[in-house]
Amino acid sequence: MITNIDPMKCTGCGLCVEICPLDTLRLDPFQEEIAPCQGACPAHVDIRGYVYYLKQEMLDEAINSLAQCLPFPAITGHICYHPCESKCARKEVDEPVNINLLECYVGDQLLKAQAVRLPITHAAKVAVVGSGPAGLSVAYFLMRNGYEVTVFESSSDIGGMLRGEVSKKKLPQDILDMQIHHIKNMGIAFETRTTFGKSVNLNDLWDDRYRAVFLATGFESRNVTPLPNEIPTNDKGTVVVDPVTFGADQKGVFAGGGMIMNRAPIVKVIAAAKRAASSIDRYLQGKDLKKDKEKGAKPVKNLPKQGVTRKTRQENSAGFTEEMAAKEAQRCMSCGGKAYIAHPEDCMTCYECEVNCPSGAIEVHPFKEQVTLTLPLP
């Protein structure tokens, strides 16, 4: 009978889970030490987590897991530069996992699924100005956190800079439209053709009982959109914010995206927006904005490598089919995940797991299960 999987030795490669004929094993990908891919991702997307669900063909769970980390995976799947793949430990075995197409796949499936409207659990309302990637991201993370959020956009179209990606042919128009439609269905309100500083100003927002404002009108709008006098800017038109909290020198006002930094890859914009959303939440909850911020997670030290079977990386210019996605997900070694014995009573002492474990983490006791005997033996 299988008796132990040593968590110190287990690298999370998942081979045992894949091969056990009696399905006795599972893997827990949600660990403190972060996988190299997650460490390389500016937005710290838990790739190991959602890909593990894909391995199990648990699509809904994969979608939920990714949606916790990323506001619009269908979009980022197309335009992210995926630094995650450059650090994938699979490089040492054969080729990195095609995380990019897996993200696209999950993103596409997300768009096909019914948008779930999450419950409002906070009393305070938040206004977001600008519907580009930064504004959408902050709105998204706050909405997931239970806030009522309204996004104000001066143009008639939502998406800001993302529209530019469409004209550059990097992002399909329909994906952008569907993703925005999906976000709307999740419960974020949009007020288009509403220019901040003209049709609506800061005091109007406070009067409307908004308790926090996030400014993200973008790089292009600097020096064009007049900001209210009470929000200090520097001579380049950049809003002056605290680099840790994203708070402007005005109570309740935060800023991000092109308002505070130069052009950056979308995933960095999302990463910053996530931190800003967290600050806004802390501000609204009356907590210190600087204390107890998330500490940097430790990276996985014991990476799988030796003894892992080589498998060809899946590629497809038209995106993954379900079968290809499952196959590619199987290539992920869930670095730092931990296998565990979920159904010990089903073990048949075949030793398949122990014989094949590349890191010698599994212990099978030679004695088989004790069941009813045929002969009454003493």
Add this chain to the structure above:
Amino acid sequence: MSDLKNMGMIVETDVLVIGGGVAGLWSSIKAREFVNRVTIVDKGPKDWGGQASLSGGGMVGVIPEDSVQKSLEDFVYYYDGLCDQELMEMILANSYKRMQDLERLGYEFICDEQGRLKGVPQRALDHVKCYIGQPFGKGGKSMVGVLVKEADRLGVQRLGRIVVTDILKHQDSVCGAVGFNSRNGQFYIFKARAVILAVGNVGWKISYGHNTCAGDSVDIGLRAGAEISNCEFARLWLVPRYFSWEGQTYLLPLGARLVNAKGESFMDKYSPVFGGNTDPIFIARALCIETLKGNAPFYMDCSGMSAESVEMMTPKGRDWMEINYLKLRDMGMDLFRDKTEWMIHLRWTVMGIHADLEGRTRVPGLFVCGRARSTDPTPYSGGLSLCLCAVTGNRTGEAAGKFADSQKQLPIDSAGVKSLKDRLSAHLSREGITPVEVLREVREAVFPYYVCALKTKRNLQKALAKIQEIRAELIPRMAARDPHYLMKLIEVGGIALFTELFLRASLMRTESRAGHFREDYPDRDNENWLSWVIVGQREHEIAFRTEQLPIARYKIKPTRYYTDNFRFPRVEHLLP
């Protein structure tokens, strides 16, 4: 059709093969010659390959210089006349072609210095030979490997971790199947023109190796309208009491002795002709009698083996056998040095779906091959399973492929699918008894030797009453907390069902023959019982019938009987 889509994942195929072991693989490879879409589903990992993965890879075969007729005569004798001669002849006559197929695909059989295939005689039979695969003792994995590779080359779709629960029919004919994924619970609807059941043995889920076999063929087949035969023949296997060991068949001829508590090599008493070199089913009978005489426990005594033999049989090569051996030695248990406690255990039965030579059942579009079909009355010859899986798999693949090619996809009744899905979901959404506890009750009822090995009317009836109570009272109250346990629940339902068939068929056969011993009917009764017991289901009622063997049509008229080589005393008065 749109409502079907909302119920689960739809897989459309021409031939659906249930079971990804060697029989399923052989049939899928052959079926691809006739249709484009062939799909294999397995409840285990998709690359597992079923029980063959744990086998030595040896295969019974009749090579051109040997005689099919003589091998067939051996089997008629070995099976005490209860032999489907046309089926066995077909299997033996095609065995060499399948061995050649395997060699072409890259599988290697062990040859002698002259490069000739090296056959190992089996169970003191004159002509039946087993051809051992490479590497020695682990050829099964390599056989699975070459078949998987060929199936993949032909574009056979293979899906793992899917438990098929029911065959779908349109009027009387097969139109698909339904099942679910044991990891994520996803419900699957398969549309198919033909379905092949290749789910392997029927058994009580006992380690080692037979733990994957439940009552799948009986459960699925009976409900679909197929018939089951050879239900009364169970398989008792000789095993170490505490651990697992493969290769005891090779230990005995090399000087190891199976002894009782007094140190006597007791098999010599019961069969001066064979001694211990016979099928475990007969040794099991002797062990029961020895137990009644107070001569338990029993040991494997390897002290008579030469140093060379011990060296040869000592597991090597970083596989499970070596790890197992080294761990046991570290624990102070050395099979070759000590006397090791050995016992018999009820493990599986040879019952299976009744089918013709092409694997057709009486349900149009439903086929069966390999161990899921009924072939023999227990006595086993090493390598027969891989041989019959190859031949019947190939033959059935052809028949099912041609059938599917000539058929249109029949419509699927979505209301019927919904009720099957709802029935499955109900198990998940309630509190109830865990399947493993019900399985224990089933085993408690049927495992004692005086029920399954030395049968009497009284004890069979008592056990049957228990099983019927379990089926009526416990089975409907089982619940599963997740899809993994739903798989176990389905299995336990099938096990309880086939256990009832085993007991009822055992009661019916009022004689002793091959693997069936009735202490109250100890003699062979050719006048009444050169017949098969066949079970079917009408509405929800199980119905038994008997069918005489067409001896007049058969080439060989039974005159010699293997069990005549044994002298077992009557012990009915000693039984509980």
